[in-house]
Amino acid sequence: MTKGLVALVTNATHFVGVASAKALAAEGARVVCHDLSFSEPAAGAAFSVAHPGVAITAQCDPDAALADVETRLGPLDVLVSNDFFLPFAHRLMKRKSTICEQGWRHCLSRPIALLPPQQSR
Numbered sequence: 001m002t003k004g005l006v007a008l009v010t011n012a013t014h015f016v017g018v019a020s021a022k023a024l025a026a027e028g029a030r031v032v033c034h035d036l037s038f039s040e041p042a043a044g045a046a047f048s049v050a051h052p053g054v055a056i057t058a059q060c061d062p063d064a065a066l067a068d069v070e071t072r073l074g075p076l077d078v079l080v081s082n083d084f085f086l087p088f089a090h091r092l093m094k095r096k097s098t099i100c101e102q103g104w105r106h107c108l109s110r111p112i113a114l115l116p117p118q119q120s121r
Contacts, residue, residue: 003028007078008069010034020080025053032057032069
């Protein structure tokens with residue numbers, strides 16, 4: 001189901017971040033992990049070594065991180081928003097109006113995996 005999709009996992013070193021990244025990669029998704037700790041080069045390098053098969057982004061600003069992912073891998077298909085304040089989900093949803101408001105509010109109440117419909121590429 002996720003083969004070839006582009007996925008971003010936020011707050012990757014916490015909660016379900018690593019498990020989500022591994023599961024998506026195992027299913028064939030192209031995965032980029034984000035974590036604020038990756039702004040320290042040693043932390044990003046250690047994560048990359050510990051978790052081969054996933055890329056990282058060290059961009060702290062959500063818009064910059066999304067742009068980094070899309071520049072490297074193409075349009076984002078899957079967002080695992082593993083954050084309490086969901087900055088990535090809010091920025092992404094400004095660009096994708098495919099989820100109804102009730103469903104979106106439900107998603108905001110917990111860490112989520114968001115799979116928007118395929119966009120024409």
